[in-house]
Amino acid sequence: MCWETLLDYGLRSLGIGERLLPRADFTFCQQVVLIGSGMIWNVYFGILALISGFLLATLVATGKASDNVFLRKPAEWFVFVFRGSPLFIQFFFGYFLFLSLKQVLPAAEPFSSAWLGALVVLFLNTAAYSAEIFYGGLQSVPKGDLDAASAYGLTGWRRFRRITWPTMLRLAWPAYTNEAIFLFHATTLVFFSGFPARSQKGDALYYASYFADKTFNPFVPYPILAGYFILLTLCIIGLMGFVNARLNRHLPQAATRRPRLLPQIIR
Amino acid sequence: MFACADPATLEGLPWLLCYLTTGKHLSLYWAVGTVLLLLAITAPVAMAFGFGGAMAARSGMAPLRWFGKGYIAIVRGVPDIAFFLFFVIALDQGIEYLRHRVKCPDWDQPVRQGSDFLVCAAAKMPLGNAPQWVHETYGFALAVLTFAIVFGAFAANVLYGAMRAVPRAQVETAEAYGMSRRQTFWRVTVPQMWTYALPGLGNLWMILIKATPLLFLLGVEDIVYWARELGAAKTARFSDYPHPDWRMWYFLALLVFYLAFTRLSEIVLARLSVRLSHGQATAAGERLRRAGANAGPP
Numbered sequence: 001m002c003w004e005t006l007l008d009y010g011l012r013s014l015g016i017g018e019r020l021l022p023r024a025d026f027t028f029c030q031q032v033v034l035i036g037s038g039m040i041w042n043v044y045f046g047i048l049a050l051i052s053g054f055l056l057a058t059l060v061a062t063g064k065a066s067d068n069v070f071l072r073k074p075a076e077w078f079v080f081v082f083r084g085s086p087l088f089i090q091f092f093f094g095y096f097l098f099l100s101l102k103q104v105l106p107a108a109e110p111f112s113s114a115w116l117g118a119l120v121v122l123f124l125n126t127a128a129y130s131a132e133i134f135y136g137g138l139q140s141v142p143k144g145d146l147d148a149a150s151a152y153g154l155t156g157w158r159r160f161r162r163i164t165w166p167t168m169l170r171l172a173w174p175a176y177t178n179e180a181i182f183l184f185h186a187t188t189l190v191f192f193s194g195f196p197a198r199s200q201k202g203d204a205l206y207y208a209s210y211f212a213d214k215t216f217n218p219f220v221p222y223p224i225l226a227g228y229f230i231l232l233t234l235c236i237i238g239l240m241g242f243v244n245a246r247l248n249r250h251l252p253q254a255a256t257r258r259p260r261l262l263p264q265i266i267r
Numbered sequence: 268m269f270a271c272a273d274p275a276t277l278e279g280l281p282w283l284l285c286y287l288t289t290g291k292h293l294s295l296y297w298a299v300g301t302v303l304l305l306l307a308i309t310a311p312v313a314m315a316f317g318f319g320g321a322m323a324a325r326s327g328m329a330p331l332r333w334f335g336k337g338y339i340a341i342v343r344g345v346p347d348i349a350f351f352l353f354f355v356i357a358l359d360q361g362i363e364y365l366r367h368r369v370k371c372p373d374w375d376q377p378v379r380q381g382s383d384f385l386v387c388a389a390a391k392m393p394l395g396n397a398p399q400w401v402h403e404t405y406g407f408a409l410a411v412l413t414f415a416i417v418f419g420a421f422a423a424n425v426l427y428g429a430m431r432a433v434p435r436a437q438v439e440t441a442e443a444y445g446m447s448r449r450q451t452f453w454r455v456t457v458p459q460m461w462t463y464a465l466p467g468l469g470n471l472w473m474i475l476i477k478a479t480p481l482l483f484l485l486g487v488e489d490i491v492y493w494a495r496e497l498g499a500a501k502t503a504r505f506s507d508y509p510h511p512d513w514r515m516w517y518f519l520a521l522l523v524f525y526l527a528f529t530r531l532s533e534i535v536l537a538r539l540s541v542r543l544s545h546g547q548a549t550a551a552g553e554r555l556r557r558a559g560a561n562a563g564p565p
Contacts, residue, residue, distance in 0.1 A: 084529040085522045086477040096515035185346035209352055216384050222353040226345040233344050
């Protein structure tokens with residue numbers, strides 16, 4: 001019985017399967033399947049924003065640590081603007097900005113839909129938060145490591161690539177794990193902030209609130225959503241812990257710091 | 268000043284001034300007050316929740332400890348917006364259910380019937396015939412409570428860490444003097460934990476500021492609501508001030524408002540941190556002492 005529901009609604013968030021959402025006699029199975037289907041979007045936004053944001057964050061962090069004013073100031077402002085304002089407002093502003101852009105430039109049309117527009121906002125947002133973390137990492141790269149690199153004749157790009165950057169990553173990784181977790185949590189804001197869920201293709205929270213509105217019973221859909229997110233959080237901690245172990249593999253085991261489930265720093 | 272009676276004849280700056288002082292814009296400015304009020308009430312309540320949560324998580328009684336740790340872990344592991352949406356309905360239904368049990372004891376039908384939540388008319392909260400402001404205040408109070416529950420868990424996490432950061436030697440000394448567990452906690456741990464808690468609490472304050480737009484999702488007519496309302500395109504038929512879609516500019520203004528607010532908070536927190544570090548046996552306190560010594564007598 002639940003198998004049928006899975007076939008009907010398993011990929012509903014992508015528009016595949018049954019067109020109409022359930023309207024009456026909601027079963028537990030339907031709620032689990034549809035909310036799980038919505039998780040596809042949360043994972044999509046989370047992973048793509050994390051990967052693209054990682055690249056920009058490295059650039060911005062080095063810019064912020066640079067001696068050149070023309071690199072440092074823009075990087076500082078970028079971090080300040082995106083860390084100093086609510087993501088919710090950034091989503092709204094981004095959406096209406098893209099709408100206006102569409103009037104001028106028809107090619108900008110995809111930006112006004114969630115899959116691209118919200119992704120861009122999330123990308124810039126996580127880049128700013130991660131850049132601040134990486135900047136902190138850059139500042140705490142041990143002086144001795146850099147001196148040793150110079151003594152070996154490593155300079156410029158080669159020194160950055162082989163010494164500074166890996167050390168920065170190693171130092172920043174526990175905080176970055178934390179940022180990744182909060183980024184995935186932040187993806188739930190997408191469909192509540194202007195970006196439309198066309199033909200009811202939404203994320204996990206969208207479906208959870210759909211069920212809560214229809215059944216007027218929040219005690220089923222939200223715990224399901226919470227369960228999914230706790231699972232997702234554990235997966236992220238596992239994956240990031242694996243990377244962490246790799247980054248620290250040259251160190252004596254006792255010196256490594258594992259990412260913790262409930263770290264102190266939050267975004 | 269300006270005569271705003273006939274906006275169609277105005278142009279440029281006078282038009283803008285008249286436009287920005289229409290009744291609905293005044294509601295927008297009031298909504299800023301709502302946000303500040305929310306912050307002013309939520310911050311202390313959340314601190315109280317956090318203190319209670321941290322004390323529960325340190326408790327010697329196992330069930331209480333599990334409750335404290337569970338409260339911290341669950342709220343932190345799940346997106347906060349899901350909690351907001353959940354608690355607003357759950358608290359409302361919980362309150363109505365309790366009132367229902369007290370006020371209508373002879374009601375024999377189940378409260379949950381399919382997709383309906385039915386309580387007797389006397390248990391409705393607020394009562395169906397209550398004036399509008401009661402509805403608004405009740406909605407706002409629910410929002411405050413929801414914020415306090417969510418941010419209480421974050422604060423509990425910070426305070427729990429701060430309590431554990433108080434040097435072990437201090438606690439041991441207190442025990443050596445024969446203080447009881449309770450006395451040690453209130454006379455040694457709590458007064459010393461603030462300097463360790465301040466960075467975390469400052470961070471939390473920033474997060475709380477940035478969470479205030481979520482009031483919109485809780486059904487309060489806040490600044491996000493008014494920005495959407497006022498920014499939408501207006502035609503000459505329905506408004507004295509017709510304009511195209513300006514929502515982008517309204518949200519830009521909100522963005523700038525929040526940036527200014529967080530920047531101001533940053534500056535105040537930095538000052539506070541310096542002040543709290545005076546005389547503390549921490550690196551920051553030591554730096555202050557040295558700076559004072561180098562400067563010489565005033």
